[in-house]
Amino acid sequence: MSKNETRSANRKSDIISAAIEVFAETGYFRATTAQVAERAKISQPYIFRFFSTKEALLLTALEVSWTRIIDSFRKVVESASPEQLETDLIRAYEEILNTYQNEVLLQMQAQTIREDSIREAMRGGFREVRRMVLDAFRAAGIPNAEERTMLFLARGMLCNISAALLMPELMET
Amino acid sequence: MSKNETRSANRKSDIISAAIEVFAETGYFRATTAQVAERAKISQPYIFRFFSTKEALLLTALEVSWTRIIDSFRKVVESASPEQLETDLIRAYEEILNTYQNEVLLQMQAQTIREDSIREAMRGGFREVRRMVLDAFRAAGIPNAEERTMLFLARGMLCNISAALLMPELMET
DNA sequence: AAGATTAGTGATTCATCAATCAGTCAACCT
DNA sequence: AGGTTGACTGATTGATGAATCACTAATCTT
Numbered sequence: 001m002s003k004n005e006t007r008s009a010n011r012k013s014d015i016i017s018a019a020i021e022v023f024a025e026t027g028y029f030r031a032t033t034a035q036v037a038e039r040a041k042i043s044q045p046y047i048f049r050f051f052s053t054k055e056a057l058l059l060t061a062l063e064v065s066w067t068r069i070i071d072s073f074r075k076v077v078e079s080a081s082p083e084q085l086e087t088d089l090i091r092a093y094e095e096i097l098n099t100y101q102n103e104v105l106l107q108m109q110a111q112t113i114r115e116d117s118i119r120e121a122m123r124g125g126f127r128e129v130r131r132m133v134l135d136a137f138r139a140a141g142i143p144n145a146e147e148r149t150m151l152f153l154a155r156g157m158l159c160n161i162s163a164a165l166l167m168p169e170l171m172e173t
Numbered sequence: 174m175s176k177n178e179t180r181s182a183n184r185k186s187d188i189i190s191a192a193i194e195v196f197a198e199t200g201y202f203r204a205t206t207a208q209v210a211e212r213a214k215i216s217q218p219y220i221f222r223f224f225s226t227k228e229a230l231l232l233t234a235l236e237v238s239w240t241r242i243i244d245s246f247r248k249v250v251e252s253a254s255p256e257q258l259e260t261d262l263i264r265a266y267e268e269i270l271n272t273y274q275n276e277v278l279l280q281m282q283a284q285t286i287r288e289d290s291i292r293e294a295m296r297g298g299f300r301e302v303r304r305m306v307l308d309a310f311r312a313a314g315i316p317n318a319e320e321r322t323m324l325f326l327a328r329g330m331l332c333n334i335s336a337a338l339l340m341p342e343l344m345e346t
Numbered sequence: 347a348a349g350a351t352t353a354g355t356g357a358t359t360c361a362t363c364a365a366t367c368a369g370t371c372a373a374c375c376t
Numbered sequence: 377a378g379g380t381t382g383a384c385t386g387a388t389t390g391a392t393g394a395a396t397c398a399c400t401a402a403t404c405t406t
Binding site: 024025026027028029030105108109111112113114119122123126127130144146147150151153154155157158161164165166167169170171172173 | 197198199201202203278281282284285286287292295296299300303317319320324326327328330331334337339340343344345346
């Protein structure tokens with residue numbers, strides 16, 4: 001029983017990982033469930049045992065990607081010194097961008113998808129990240145915490161684009 | 174003859190305008206050429222008299238959208254006082270975001286499309302905008318012109334997301 | 347070992363779409 | 377009037393993709 005649950009959970013996370021890759025590489029709408037299945041080494045119909053629709057799979061993939069960022073930022077916030085806080089957050093995000101580029105690319109795609117459920121997931125992710133950063137900046141006594149939070153997020157978004165388009169000069173200072 | 178050219182040019186720009194709307198609303202890959210045709214009030218096959226492929230139409234739409242921004246910024250740069258320069262550029266971009274949201278949404282989509290021709294169009298647009306802003310900041314004697322340019326672009330990108338997701342709080346200071 | 351539950355797939359369905367083709371219709375020329 | 381050109385469309389094609397169905401194989405239970 002627990003063995004089955006484990007195997008099943010592995011299959012599910014295999015599918016999610018495959019979906020993140022394929023969606024990021026090909027574009028969510030152009031990507032096919034057959035491509036995801038091939039990457040996950042299962043048959044195409046089997047995806048629908050775990051996700052009722054392609055969109056449900058996208059939603060789960062987005063949740064994974066937001067959890068990645070939020071967990072990483074939480075660790076920084078809990079341990080960083082006030083002086084190092086912003087630098088450490090930036091470093092943490094750069095680390096994510098290096099290691100999980102596909103998750104970020106998927107989020108970038110989802111920013112322009114108008115389905116309510118997708119939008120809600122994106123709003124929730126941004127809201128939580130912003131809240132965490134803002135609270136941490138305030139707790140660290142950073143002046144103009146609101147503006148600094150906005151600029152931190154803004155920098156991150158430009159960083160995404162710089163990475164997606166392979167234009168490092170966009171981040172030059 | 175010139176009458177025909179005019180009619181033909183109108184048709185072409187009708188198609189481009191329709192494509193910007195439909196692609197922005199529905200997503201480029203999900204949008205169909207039939208939807209674009211309906212919006213432009215022509216038949217679906219007629220699109221292919223003007224654009225050899227759907228992708229060629231996207232490329233032209235992207236060029237239009239970049240030209241919009243570049244022309245607008247150029248006017249600001251040519252006329253604004255050094256003290257007002259950044260403020261005026263921000264205002265100009267907000268104006269574009271209000272009036273031509275769909276063009277911006279289309280650019281956001283194109284940021285994650287991996288086709289070479291699309292990427293090249295996006296790189297060219299970003300490069301030109303960055304160059305113009307950087308040169309103007311330098312000419313205005315703004316210190317740390319490189320960093321200020323980066324932050325200006327970053328703010329703009331967050332502004333896009335804030336508008337796309339209907340999250341004004343992302344831009345709060 | 348037999349029965350029952352779970353893991354997994356092949357084949358199919360029905361819908362959809364970019365692109366092509368073959369043709370109509372109207373305007374203009376002479 | 378008749379012929380030529382350019383604007384424009386209906387019908388079609390060939391491919392593709394999400395989702396369903398009807399199965400088989402494997403594992404677990406007792």
